[in-house]
Amino acid sequence: MTSKNESDIKKDSEENREVKPHEHPLVAMPEDTNLPTVSNPALHRYLQEISQYELLTREETDELAIQFREDGNQDAAYRLVSANLRLVVKVAMDFQKYWMQNFMDLIQEGNVGLVQATKKFDPYRGVKFSYYAAYWIRAYILKFIMDNWRLVKIGTTQAQRKLFFSLNKEKKLLEAQGFKPEVKLLAERLKVKESEVIEMSQRMDSWDVSLESPVRSDSEDEQKSFIPSDGPAIEDVVAGEQMKEKLSDLLKVLKVKLNDKERMILEERLLTDEPLTLQTIADRFGISRERVRQIEVNLLKKMKKYLEIEMPDIVDFFDGKRMVQKV
Known part of the structure; x- marks a missing residue:
């Protein structure tokens, strides 16, 4: 058996160390316009994985889209999505300047948009799938950035x-x-x-500030302790509750003095969140709708006079016809 000389061994070693195109750390091929060349190590592995999927021609794409739309062929949908994963990366690169954190977040959201585009795509409209998918990819990436730009959303409308x-x-x-x-x-x-x-x-x-953060480095007071309240003052809340309790007691006394028609109008029309109609009450008592309205008007006058005597400050809770505060 003959042995290789030193030059042959060196030549074989160099050939074995040769990096194949699909194993290149930058992954992007010169002829692959759908996959940008990047130097971010975090993307190397992902780009290597998606580069194994074969790109589709326009005719192949339309055929797969028809199979998925007409027959629900999941394999066809899988091929459509996997063949366009590089398109997601390319679109996401346009948004990288707005998202300086994990770039893979944008790719992930873009992939969701790609799946949605696959579900919605109509191959009979004559639109190229990549154009249609790019719209959905951008929409999902954009929404993700807007929702996460700050802890508090900036806004999600198109404008x-x-x-x-x-x-x-x-x-x-x-x-x-x-x-x-x-x-x-x-x-x-x-x-x-x-x-x-x-x-x-x-x-x-502006910057986000945690409500639990101290107002100063040497203070134990939190930011939330100094946020003004848009609601009513605690004194007004307590006073309102006390008035409602007193009003409730007065109405209980008043109910005893009312006849059946007045009591029903009070309980099932004036003091409920789902009041009966005049016609419903009229049908129950076998009287006209106009008669029920007259009884209601007289009842309101009677209530107002009674409450003004027993509780003069009730005017804030009475608008001349209906109770502002339900009891």
């Missing part, structure tokens, strides 16, 4: 999303042209209200 991505761009454009990016000018250029520009600027430039 707010558009303003979110256009505001800073327009500011830089004005500065480059020698203009000061004032609110009025920005509102005119973006065709929005000045209040919308102010609100979005404040939200984009």
Whole structure:
């Protein structure tokens, strides 16, 4: 048996160490326009995995889409999704500047959009699947960024999303042209209200602060302790509860003095969240609807007079016809 000489061994070693195209750490092939070349190590493994899926021609894509739409062929749907995973990465790259955290989050949301596009795609409309899918991919990525830009959502309407991505761009454009990016000018250029520009600027430039965080480093008081309340003062709440209790007691006494018709109107029309109609009460007593209305008017006058004597401050709870506070 003859042995290889030193040069042959060296040559074989170099050949064995040769990196095959699909194993290259950057993964992106020169002929693969659907997969951008990246140097982020976190993407290497994922890109290597998705690069194994073969790209589809327009005819193959349409055929698979028809199979899935007509027959619910899950294998066809799987091929459509897997063949376009690189499209998700390419679209997500356009949003990377807005999401400086884990880039894989954007890819994950984009993949959800791709699946949704596969479900909704109509191959008979003559639209290219990649164009249609890119719309859904961008929509899901954009919604994810908007929902997670701050702990408190900035907004999810289409107009707010558009303003979110256009505001800073327009500011830089004005500065480059020698203009000061004032609110009025920005509102005119973006065709929005000045209040919308102010609100979005404040939200984009501000930082989230935990309500449990101290107001100062040397303080034990939390931020939430100093948040003003938009609701009624505690004194007003207590006073209101006391008035309702007193009113309830007075109405119990009044009910004893009422006849059957008046008592029903009071209990099932004036003091309930689901009042009976005049006609329903009229049918029960075999009288006209107009007669029930007259009884109700007289009852309200009787109640008002009674309560003004027994409880003068009840005027705040009475609007001349119906109880403002239900008892």
